Amino acid sequence: MNSVIKRCMLISTAFVLLFVLKNDGHTARELNVLLHQDSIVHLWIQPKTRDMVANVYLCPITAGATPNVETELAEQRHVAECTQYSTNLWYDFYEINGVDKAGEYMLKWTDSTKPSLIYVYEQKTVLQEGIRILFINDEAKLPNLEGSYHFRAPFGWNSDPAGFNRSKDGLFHLFYQHYPHAVQWSTMFWGHAVSKDLINWIHLPIFMMPPNLLHLDFENGHFTGSTLNLPNGEFGVFWTQRITDFPRGTITEFPWREVQQYVSTKNLIRPDWTTKKTIVEGFPTDVPPLGKSFHDPVVFFGPEGYYYMTIGGERKDGSAGVVLLYRNKNKSADQLDHDWEYQGVVYEDNRFELRLCECPMLVAMGDPLDRNTKWVLSYVSDKGSYPVLGKDAEGRERMNALIVGHFDGHTFEKLFEQQMDFVGGSFAYQGFHDQQSGRSFTIGWICDIGWIGDNTGDANFDGRGGVTSMTLPKEFVLKDDHLIVRPLPELAQLRQSKQSHQIRKGQKYHLEKGHAELLFQFKWSNDDDGSAEEKFVLDLTPTHLKHGKLEFIIDNNGIELKRTWVKTNKRLVVYNVKPTKIHVFIDLDTVEYFADNGRWSGAVRVPNASQENRIGTVELKSTPLVLEQSSLWYLKYGSHKSARLQPNGIPFAMNAETSSFKQDEA
Incomplete structure (x- = not known):
C-alpha cells in the first residue's frame, strides 16, 4: 500500500448498534x-496544528459496569497516531x-x-450492505439532498466515472x-x-487512496481509468497516476508526468497491491510530437480477440486533441499487466481550438468480434495545458x-x-457493452464548474454546496443514421403509481418533493399560413431563484x-x-432532458440546491x-444505501424495488 497508510491493529466490526458522540470540553x-x-x-x-499529535484509542465497554477512568486507561488500546500535519486538505488513513x-x-x-471521516463495514x-458512516467533518458534508435519485458520493467531492x-x-x-x-x-x-x-446504489469503502504528495503538487492523485473482468471473477483496474518530479515552486513548465x-482487485472491494505495475511509462514518440497530457486509459475487448486501450492526449503545439490507441500482445485478460504496444493516433480533432481529448472510450454496439459491429467513440473536448478554452459556435465548452x-x-x-x-x-x-444483457450502457458526470454553470462567473472547481453527481444511467441504441442515448426504461420503477397525471397547458403543477x-x-x-400554434414551451421554476426559471423551447x-x-x-x-x-x-438539483428518446439530450444543474431549494x-x-x-x-x-450518517448504524432499507436486466428493444 501507499506509505501514507499507517497500519495499526485492525478492529473487526459488524454493525453499529449504538452511536454516541461525546465531548467533555477538554479531553476527548x-x-x-x-x-x-x-x-x-x-x-x-x-493533528489540529503543526505542533500537535493526533491520537485515537479503542476501549471495551462492559455492560452494566460503572464507568471507571482507571479501568478505561488500563484497557484502552492506542490504535492510531498521526504526528505530521501536511496541509488542511490531507488526513492520514488508518484501518482498524x-x-x-x-x-x-x-x-x-x-x-x-x-x-475527517469514519465508517465501518x-x-x-x-x-449487500455497504458502509455505515459514523462521522463526516463539516467541510465534507453535503447539503440536504436526501431523496435525490441521481448518484453522488456520500461525502466530499465526486467527478469523472x-x-x-x-x-x-x-x-x-x-x-x-x-x-472525501x-x-x-x-x-x-x-x-x-x-x-x-x-438505479439503487450501495456505497462501498473508498477503493484507492493516493500517496501524500500534497506538499509537492496538489494535482497528485489516482485519475480516471477503467476496469476489466478477469477470468477469476475479479477486476483488472487501469488508471493514470500523476507523478511529481519537482517540488512545487520549482521553475519548470511541467513539474509532473x-x-x-x-492493479487487480481483491474480493472486488480493494486493490491487491502485490499486483500493481506500471504498464505504460510515458507518452509515445509521435509526429507531430505529443504533449504531456496523457491520461484516462479505457481497456476493452475488441477485434481479432485482442485487448485494446484508448488514452486521451494532445499535440505538443496545442494544435489538436488526440485519442491514442494501444493493443496488448496477449489475448488473455489475466495477462494485461504487461506487453502493451502503441498503435498510433486513432482519432484527432482540432475544431474550436480544441487542445485535448479527455476521457476517450470506444464502446461496441454488438459483438466486438463481428466486423459489421458499429462502435461509438466518445471524448471530451478540453483545453489541455493551454490558457485558451476552446468554444463551439454557440459559446459552449467541454462538449x-x-x-x-x-x-x-x-x-x-x-x-x-x-x-x-x-x-x-x-x-x-x-x-461498456454488457455481455450479460447484450446492451451498451453509459454514465457521465454532471458538474458545476464555473465556466459551465455560469452561476457565479468564476472558473474554479468548488463543488458549490456539493452539487456534483452522475447522470442518469443511459443506454446506447443505434437507429439507422443516428444514435439515441436514452434513459433506462427501468427508471419507471421510481414512479409513485402507474397512473400518470395529465398536464394541461397554462396550469401550474407543484412538486412537493x-x-x-x-x-x-x-x-x-x-x-x-401561421395560424397554428407551432411552439412548445415548458417552464420549470425553482423555489429559491428570484425571477429564475428553466425554459425548454421547441x-x-x-x-x-x-x-x-x-x-x-x-x-x-x-x-x-x-x-x-x-x-x-x-x-432536487438536476434536470435532464431527452428529445426523441435521446437523439438530443441535455443536463442542467440547479444552483445551490437542496430539499428546500x-x-x-x-x-x-x-x-x-x-x-x-x-x-x-x-x-x-x-x-442510496449508506448515503447518510447513521446514528444507530443499522442499514437503511431500499425504498425502491430493484429489477433485473433483460434484452430490451427501443
Whole structure:
C-alpha cells in the first residue's frame, strides 16, 4: 500500500448498534460502537496544528459496569497516531481490525485530533450492505439532498466515472474520482459503489487512496481509468497516476508526468497491491510530437480477440486533441499487466481550438468480434495545458462528442457524429457493452464548474454546496443514421403509481418533493399560413431563484434551453430539428432532458440546491396543435444505501424495488 497508510491493529466490526458522540470540553471526543469479528473501521485524522499529535484509542465497554477512568486507561488500546500535519486538505488513513471478542467498544480521540471521516463495514456482507458512516467533518458534508435519485458520493467531492463495469455475479460497479475530505476538487481518490439495477446504489469503502504528495503538487492523485473482468471473477483496474518530479515552486513548465498503471482487485472491494505495475511509462514518440497530457486509459475487448486501450492526449503545439490507441500482445485478460504496444493516433480533432481529448472510450454496439459491429467513440473536448478554452459556435465548452463508425483494431472509420449533451452540462462519460444483457450502457458526470454553470462567473472547481453527481444511467441504441442515448426504461420503477397525471397547458403543477418525470408526445402541424400554434414551451421554476426559471423551447428554429438566472452569451441550442417526443427527469438539483428518446439530450444543474431549494413548479406554456400525450409522474425515492450518517448504524432499507436486466428493444 501507499506509505501514507499507517497500519495499526485492525478492529473487526459488524454493525453499529449504538452511536454516541461525546465531548467533555477538554479531553476527548468519543464514539460508542458494537464491534464484531467480520468488520473493519476506516478513519482519517490529522493533528489540529503543526505542533500537535493526533491520537485515537479503542476501549471495551462492559455492560452494566460503572464507568471507571482507571479501568478505561488500563484497557484502552492506542490504535492510531498521526504526528505530521501536511496541509488542511490531507488526513492520514488508518484501518482498524481485530478485537479479542465481539462487543461494545468506545472509539475516542484526543482534543488535539481532527478527524475527517469514519465508517465501518463487514467484509462478508459489504457488497449487500455497504458502509455505515459514523462521522463526516463539516467541510465534507453535503447539503440536504436526501431523496435525490441521481448518484453522488456520500461525502466530499465526486467527478469523472473512473471504472464502470459489471462483474460476473451480475452486480454493476461504478468507480469514480473522489475527494472525501471537502466538497472541492483536490488530490484524487477512487470512490466505489455497486448496484443490481443501475438505479439503487450501495456505497462501498473508498477503493484507492493516493500517496501524500500534497506538499509537492496538489494535482497528485489516482485519475480516471477503467476496469476489466478477469477470468477469476475479479477486476483488472487501469488508471493514470500523476507523478511529481519537482517540488512545487520549482521553475519548470511541467513539474509532473503521467503514467498508466494496473492493479487487480481483491474480493472486488480493494486493490491487491502485490499486483500493481506500471504498464505504460510515458507518452509515445509521435509526429507531430505529443504533449504531456496523457491520461484516462479505457481497456476493452475488441477485434481479432485482442485487448485494446484508448488514452486521451494532445499535440505538443496545442494544435489538436488526440485519442491514442494501444493493443496488448496477449489475448488473455489475466495477462494485461504487461506487453502493451502503441498503435498510433486513432482519432484527432482540432475544431474550436480544441487542445485535448479527455476521457476517450470506444464502446461496441454488438459483438466486438463481428466486423459489421458499429462502435461509438466518445471524448471530451478540453483545453489541455493551454490558457485558451476552446468554444463551439454557440459559446459552449467541454462538449462531449459521439462519433459512430467502424473499428477494425487499427483504424476508426467515421460514419456520422452528434453531441452527447447539447447543453454541455454533462461529460466524461464511461460506457461498456454488457455481455450479460447484450446492451451498451453509459454514465457521465454532471458538474458545476464555473465556466459551465455560469452561476457565479468564476472558473474554479468548488463543488458549490456539493452539487456534483452522475447522470442518469443511459443506454446506447443505434437507429439507422443516428444514435439515441436514452434513459433506462427501468427508471419507471421510481414512479409513485402507474397512473400518470395529465398536464394541461397554462396550469401550474407543484412538486412537493422536488422529483418528477414528464413525458410529452405531439405532432407538428403542416399548416403554413401561421395560424397554428407551432411552439412548445415548458417552464420549470425553482423555489429559491428570484425571477429564475428553466425554459425548454421547441419552435421552427429548433430546440433551445434557457436559464433565465444566467447572464451569458452562450446559446444552448440545436438548430433545425423538431422532435415529437420530450422526456424530462426532475431531481432536487438536476434536470435532464431527452428529445426523441435521446437523439438530443441535455443536463442542467440547479444552483445551490437542496430539499428546500429546488424545482418547485412545472408549467406547460405552449404546445403544438396536436398534443397526444402530456404526462406527469411523481417519483419515489430514498437515499442510496449508506448515503447518510447513521446514528444507530443499522442499514437503511431500499425504498425502491430493484429489477433485473433483460434484452430490451427501443
